[in-house]
Amino acid sequence: AQSVTQPDIHITVSEGASLELRCNYSYGATPYLFWYVQSPGQGLQLLLKYFSGDTLVQGIKGFEAEFKRSQSSFNLRKPSVHWSDAAEYFCAVGARSGGGADGLTFGKGTHLIIQP
Amino acid sequence: KAGVTQTPRYLIKTRGQQVTLSCSPISGHRSVSWYQQTPGQGLQFLFEYFSETQRNKGNFPGRFSGRQFSNSRSEMNVSTLELGDSALYLCASRDRGIGTDTQYFGPGTRLTVL
Numbered sequence: 001a002q003s004v005t006q007p008d009i010h011i012t013v014s015e016g017a018s019l020e021l022r023c024n025y026s027y028g029a030t031p032y033l034f035w036y037v038q039s040p041g042q043g044l045q046l047l048l049k050y051f052s053g054d055t056l057v058q059g060i061k062g063f064e065a066e067f068k069r070s071q072s073s074f075n076l077r078k079p080s081v082h083w084s085d086a087a088e089y090f091c092a093v094g095a096r097s098g099g100g101a102d103g104l105t106f107g108k109g110t111h112l113i114i115q116p
Numbered sequence: 117k118a119g120v121t122q123t124p125r126y127l128i129k130t131r132g133q134q135v136t137l138s139c140s141p142i143s144g145h146r147s148v149s150w151y152q153q154t155p156g157q158g159l160q161f162l163f164e165y166f167s168e169t170q171r172n173k174g175n176f177p178g179r180f181s182g183r184q185f186s187n188s189r190s191e192m193n194v195s196t197l198e199l200g201d202s203a204l205y206l207c208a209s210r211d212r213g214i215g216t217d218t219q220y221f222g223p224g225t226r227l228t229v230l
Contacts, residue, residue, distance in 0.1 A: 032217055043120075043206055044221040051215055090159065094217060103149055103161025103174055104208075104219060 002027040002093050006107035013081050014115045021076040021110050023091030032094035033074040034104065035065055039087045047089075050074065061085070086114045118143065120209045120222030128228045134195040137225045139207030141188050147171075147210035148190040149219060150182060154203045164210070165190050194227075202229045 003026040013019050025031060032051055036044040048059025055067040065076045074091060088111050092104040121140045129135050141148050150162040161174040165184035182192040194201055204226050208219035 034218075036221070041226075043122075043223040044208075046218065046220060049218055051217075092159075094219075103151070103164060103172065104159075105161070106159040108158050 002031065002095060002105045004091050004093050004105055004107035006089075006091055006110050008110045009108070010111045010113065012113040012115055015083055016080050019076075019078045019081045019085070019112070021089050021091075021112070023074045023076065023107060024072050025074065025091070025093045026072065027093055027095070030069065033065075033067060034092040034094065035059065035063070035074075035076050036090045036092060037087050038090065038109075044090065047076070081112075081114055083114045083116070086112055088112070120207055120220055122205075122207050122222040122225050124225060125223065126226045126228075128230065129197050130230050131197055131199060133197050134193060135197060135227060136191050136193045137205055137207075137227075139190045139192075139209075139222060141190070141207075141209030142211070142220060145209040145211055145220075146188050147212060148184060148188065149208040149210055150190070150192050151206045151208065151221075152176075152203045153206060153224070154200075159206070162192065162205075166210075197229045199229050201227065203227060 005024045034049045035047040047063050048057050050057050050067045058064050088109045090109045091107045094104050123138045147166040149164040153159045163173040164171045168184045179195045184190045204224045206224045207222045211218045
């Protein structure tokens with residue numbers, strides 16, 4: 001069974017500083033990988049996704065993530081955070097099941113706090 | 117395109133009651149997935165519907181059920197509510213294609229069971 005680990009429950013970053021959120025996955029083959037962001041009381045917004053090809057993917061709001069097969073990681077980065085980036089961030093893995101219908105497996109999330 | 121819509125946004129029920137939640141996917145998407153989000157268990161997959169058929173189901177009791185209509189709108193039903201069913205229920209509209217498989221989430225329905 002697939003699984004996702006986000007080692008950091010909380011991260012505090014100063015506004016303007018760089019950010020890296022960690023994500024490790026367990027899956028038998030190359031999965032689909034996603035990062036979502038959730039603001040309080042809201043649904044999940046897709047930041048970026050990896051299916052194949054270039055291992056460095058660009059997303060919305062200035063975020064990027066790098067897929068490293070050897071480390072089973074898909075870390076999310078942003079060079080300079082803004083106060084509006086404060087939110088909960090979820091890494092998710094989806095199975096490449098062809099015609100199958102599988103749900104996403106999510107990590108527990110990382111709560112990002114931005115200090116002024 | 118309009119996003120995923122979920123109704124109602126908030127619900128308060130008492131134990132033993134049943135509840136029905138509704139989800140309208142993004143136009144053109146034929147697949148709808150449902151997830152439960154709680155502080156303790158996080159985000160968990162409930163089930164997915166595609167072309168009015170349940171394609172897969174997560175590890176939830178039979179009290180949780182769903183259906184999909186010909187216009188791709190989906191409903192999920194929870195019978196005999198328990199306190200532990202209090203959660204944010206998220207619907208996702210799934211865009212499947214060659215080399216792509218992405219789920220777009222709605223704002224959720226916050227269910228409180230008293």
